[in-house]
Amino acid sequence: MTATALWAAIAATLRNEIAAGAYGPGDRLPSEAELARRFGVNRHTVRHALADLAQAGEVRSRRGAGVFVAAPKADYPLGKRVRFTQNLLASGQTPSRRFLRMETRKATGAEAQALALSDGQDVHIVEGLSLADGEPLAVFRSAFPAAYLPRFLNDLANTGSVSEALTAAGIADYVRQSTRVSAEAADAIAAGHLGISTGAPVLRTVAVNVDAQGMPIEFGVTLFAGDRVTLSVLPD
Amino acid sequence: MTATALWAAIAATLRNEIAAGAYGPGDRLPSEAELARRFGVNRHTVRHALADLAQAGEVRSRRGAGVFVAAPKADYPLGKRVRFTQNLLASGQTPSRRFLRMETRKATGAEAQALALSDGQDVHIVEGLSLADGEPLAVFRSAFPAAYLPRFLNDLANTGSVSEALTAAGIADYVRQSTRVSAEAADAIAAGHLGISTGAPVLRTVAVNVDAQGMPIEFGVTLFAGDRVTLSVLPD
DNA sequence: ACCTATTTGTGCGTATGTATC
DNA sequence: AGATACATACGCACAAATAGG
Numbered sequence: 001m002t003a004t005a006l007w008a009a010i011a012a013t014l015r016n017e018i019a020a021g022a023y024g025p026g027d028r029l030p031s032e033a034e035l036a037r038r039f040g041v042n043r044h045t046v047r048h049a050l051a052d053l054a055q056a057g058e059v060r061s062r063r064g065a066g067v068f069v070a071a072p073k074a075d076y077p078l079g080k081r082v083r084f085t086q087n088l089l090a091s092g093q094t095p096s097r098r099f100l101r102m103e104t105r106k107a108t109g110a111e112a113q114a115l116a117l118s119d120g121q122d123v124h125i126v127e128g129l130s131l132a133d134g135e136p137l138a139v140f141r142s143a144f145p146a147a148y149l150p151r152f153l154n155d156l157a158n159t160g161s162v163s164e165a166l167t168a169a170g171i172a173d174y175v176r177q178s179t180r181v182s183a184e185a186a187d188a189i190a191a192g193h194l195g196i197s198t199g200a201p202v203l204r205t206v207a208v209n210v211d212a213q214g215m216p217i218e219f220g221v222t223l224f225a226g227d228r229v230t231l232s233v234l235p236d
Numbered sequence: 237m238t239a240t241a242l243w244a245a246i247a248a249t250l251r252n253e254i255a256a257g258a259y260g261p262g263d264r265l266p267s268e269a270e271l272a273r274r275f276g277v278n279r280h281t282v283r284h285a286l287a288d289l290a291q292a293g294e295v296r297s298r299r300g301a302g303v304f305v306a307a308p309k310a311d312y313p314l315g316k317r318v319r320f321t322q323n324l325l326a327s328g329q330t331p332s333r334r335f336l337r338m339e340t341r342k343a344t345g346a347e348a349q350a351l352a353l354s355d356g357q358d359v360h361i362v363e364g365l366s367l368a369d370g371e372p373l374a375v376f377r378s379a380f381p382a383a384y385l386p387r388f389l390n391d392l393a394n395t396g397s398v399s400e401a402l403t404a405a406g407i408a409d410y411v412r413q414s415t416r417v418s419a420e421a422a423d424a425i426a427a428g429h430l431g432i433s434t435g436a437p438v439l440r441t442v443a444v445n446v447d448a449q450g451m452p453i454e455f456g457v458t459l460f461a462g463d464r465v466t467l468s469v470l471p472d
Numbered sequence: 473a474c475c476t477a478t479t480t481g482t483g484c485g486t487a488t489g490t491a492t493c
Numbered sequence: 494a495g496a497t498a499c500a501t502a503c504g505c506a507c508a509a510a511t512a513g514g
Binding site for chain 4: 482492493
Binding site: 199224231232 | 291345412414415416417418419420421435436437438439460462465466467468
């Protein structure tokens, strides 16, 4: 009597080895024939195990080429703090940002409401991409109240970091006030930026971040590539 | 060269016949041997097709018994006083729940890990729909540790409320330990339940809830219709 | 441009185990 | 207890896609 099927044991072994880093994302696993020899089983048994991994999205097979470890979804915590860079560094990925557009203009209705601005006030708009290991993860557009942050765009252009630009303006810390998450199909523009196909699922987050005094500092809309990101909601 | 694989053609044929009503929910399909004779293929080829249906949740096989059509879109047991207190909805809608399936079985690896169970322990499985104003919002599957909640399914069936069933087991309060949110395309099953088209974006949440002592009580996966739901993440 | 070895995909046949009826 | 039905596993063969020389 076997408590667990052979193929299940092999699948578990491969999962452990992938988790342990024996095979990294993008690496090719040994061929089915090799694995069959190694485990002393028939190739079909290995295939059953690999099918289990593939169904869970952990590997991807290409006929004629091999079976490759899939890139893990970046886990993006939605805690109190907003720290894109630290989040990704913690998961072993190298984050980067590419700014696509910066400008100062009058706030739209939604922006003014979210930032508690009166009508006709200016906001700094920053649009760009967030990348992990060079792969686009998300496209964002954020609005900051210009009256409170007169030199924000200059500082941002110089440092390339939102956090540093805010620090330069005397805002040492800012936290998430609210975030709404929804799913939608990517339009052509978002798809182009994220390198996915139009209609592919994306996560939309709409967030308001405030400083230590509760003053709204940032109103941001972010679209995450659905196949590359998981948002984690964790109690603080 | 076959444009489509034999097993894929057989899977498509079976899907059509199920959709056409040749086999209704709960009905048993012809045995693998019969299907193999009918299609003039090896039994393994039929199994490949059936595995495809099973993976999509359209059929469910029971060793020794047969393969049965799943997805009773029709009604199922239902308690009346359903208390679905979720802060996910804009006010003014009347929430309800419809339970599709309840059973007790051995925990899968993921379930055991999330609930901190040792191998081979039983879990109660509850599947169902969450609705607002009669419109399906989400389809969920939750696992509860059977050892700690021996009478849970009875209580749930009697009360129709997860909260009340947990209260009856002495668990006055349980809180979210972690929730992960991702976006994906709806498969045929989820699309059918949610009344959306296959491939439409859905929100997947994977949550672990714990009791006051930190004991994992519920491991739940929920798929929300992307165009009907926004999840709000608010600091406590 | 072509060939070849490698690798995954499909399909068949057989045998045995195990759960259900 | 026996028959039925699904689950697992092995072996063989060929097709199709890929990669490299």
